[in-house]
Amino acid sequence: MWKCGCETLEWSVTMEYDDDEEAPLAVEINDTVGRNQSQTSDDQRRKVVEGSPVGVTVITGYLGAGKSTLVNYILHTEHGKRIAVILNEFGEEIGVERAMINEGEGNALVEEWVELANGCVCCTVKHSLVQALEQLVQRKERLDHILLETTGLANPAPLASVLWLDDQLESEVKLDSIITVSITLMLMYYCKCKVVADAKNLRYQLQRHQDSSSFPEAFSQIAFADVIILNKVDLVSPDGSGSVIDELEEEIHNINSLANIIRSVRCQVDLSKILNCGAYDASKANHLDALLEENNSLTTKDLHDSAVRTLCICEPRPVSLDKVRLWLEEILWDKKYNMEVYRCKGVLNILDSDQLHTLQITDGIYDDCVVCSRISVVLFRVSWPCQSLNEEILLDSFRTCIAGAC
Numbered sequence: 001m002w003k004c005g006c007e008t009l010e011w012s013v014t015m016e017y018d019d020d021e022e023a024p025l026a027v028e029i030n031d032t033v034g035r036n037q038s039q040t041s042d043d044q045r046r047k048v049v050e051g052s053p054v055g056v057t058v059i060t061g062y063l064g065a066g067k068s069t070l071v072n073y074i075l076h077t078e079h080g081k082r083i084a085v086i087l088n089e090f091g092e093e094i095g096v097e098r099a100m101i102n103e104g105e106g107n108a109l110v111e112e113w114v115e116l117a118n119g120c121v122c123c124t125v126k127h128s129l130v131q132a133l134e135q136l137v138q139r140k141e142r143l144d145h146i147l148l149e150t151t152g153l154a155n156p157a158p159l160a161s162v163l164w165l166d167d168q169l170e171s172e173v174k175l176d177s178i179i180t181v182s183i184t185l186m187l188m189y190y191c192k193c194k195v196v197a198d199a200k201n202l203r204y205q206l207q208r209h210q211d212s213s214s215f216p217e218a219f220s221q222i223a224f225a226d227v228i229i230l231n232k233v234d235l236v237s238p239d240g241s242g243s244v245i246d247e248l249e250e251e252i253h254n255i256n257s258l259a260n261i262i263r264s265v266r267c268q269v270d271l272s273k274i275l276n277c278g279a280y281d282a283s284k285a286n287h288l289d290a291l292l293e294e295n296n297s298l299t300t301k302d303l304h305d306s307a308v309r310t311l312c313i314c315e316p317r318p319v320s321l322d323k324v325r326l327w328l329e330e331i332l333w334d335k336k337y338n339m340e341v342y343r344c345k346g347v348l349n350i351l352d353s354d355q356l357h358t359l360q361i362t363d364g365i366y367d368d369c370v371v372c373s374r375i376s377v378v379l380f381r382v383s384w385p386c387q388s389l390n391e392e393i394l395l396d397s398f399r400t401c402i403a404g405a406c
């Protein structure tokens with residue numbers, strides 16, 4: 001991790017994975033939120049505490065696929081479960097993910113939040129994940145389920161081995177399922193070649209990954225999934241049907257014949273199909289063993305697409321929303337600085353506004369919305385192929401968004 005700060009503008013660029021692990025941040029316990037949601041009787045609760053381990057659902061999916069949208073949907077849906085959420089981010093943009101999940105009406109009903117920053121949960125902060133799980137299971141009488149949202153670049157294999165094979169943990173937590181959220185219409189920037197991965201191109205992209213020895217994220221996320229949510233079908237066909245999507249499903253099944261594929265818009269899926277799946281019973285052991293074997297030879301570097309880099313800009317001074325929009329327009333659509341941005345998300349501290357603004361850009365589609373009150377720091381996350389990265393230009397140009405700046 002390379003970091004630079006000046007008096008008024010702090011920023012950091014994640015150049016490569018940091019070996020130094022940090023303990024999980026702020027395990028926060030909310031005594032009231034979610035309580036009245038539980039419909040489990042005391043007897044049932046005792047049984048849970050004494051007997052069954054807490055189920056963990058791992059939510060993976062490429063950058064911007066809809067992982068937070070899914071977590072958000074689960075947390076805002078009536079299911080009577082008391083859920084803890086573990087969030088993982090590459091950089092220091094802790095708070096951005098959580099703001100995205102709390103988007104919409106009211107706060108999400110969460111028993112506990114654990115935030116794992118400064119690295120990817122599948123490699124550099126794997127140990128922190130184990131610590132976080134250990135802390136959570138100590139309070140398992142308060143919990144029915146744990147959701148683990150990974151970064152968009154996480155490879156599920158190391159997580160599967162931690163959750164499924166760790167003897168220390170296996171009596172207390174249990175891998176319930178790995179859910180991969182896939183973007184039906186996807187823009188991929190991969191090395192020097194730009195691939196528009198609509199249904200047709202996704203096949204090319206997957207084939208490419210299948211043939212490569214590096215077994216990168218998008219492919220492994222599909223290979224390891226128990227459930228694949230084929231999200232954003234609205235961007236391909238209005239009613240989520242059609243031969244293009246059928247073919248795409250077929251391709252996915254060629255990679256992972258066991259996965260259950262669910263088409264969705266905004267991850268609105270039947271929760272009974274994704275929670276308490278018990279996907280890792282004995283019958284799946286051989287399949288998982290084979291996949292884990294395939295991943296064993298990989299190093300940390302192999303786990304990730306080295307063409308993707310992340311920049312996080314933190315600015316404590318309020319910014320002008322109009323100027324931010326203009327700034328983004330120039331970068332994303334006018335290509336003023338000749339950069340190819342794949343994903344951008346942020347929380348904005350807007351001048352004279354006591355509301356929290358989030359912004360989201362995936363595949364060139366812009367979303368901004370007001371979610372709730374008060375924020376003191378602006379956070380951005382931008383990922384793009386490293387050959388076009390120019391941090392200084394981005395940072396300098398972002399300064400023009402500060403309210404009052406010329």
Ligand SMILES: Nc1nc2c(ncn2[C@@H]2O[C@H](COP(=O)(O)OP(=O)(O)OP(=O)(O)O)[C@@H](O)[C@H]2O)c(=O)[nH]1
Binds near residue numbers: 152
């Ligand atoms: N059109 C459309 N947009 C969607 C759908 N699902 C999610 N989105 C939008 O896609 C953007 C990214 O969604 P997120 O849930 O933040 O994606 P993510 O996978 O958590 O993103 P990262 O954590 O950055 O990898 C947001 O602007 C969502 O509102 C969908 O089904 N259709």
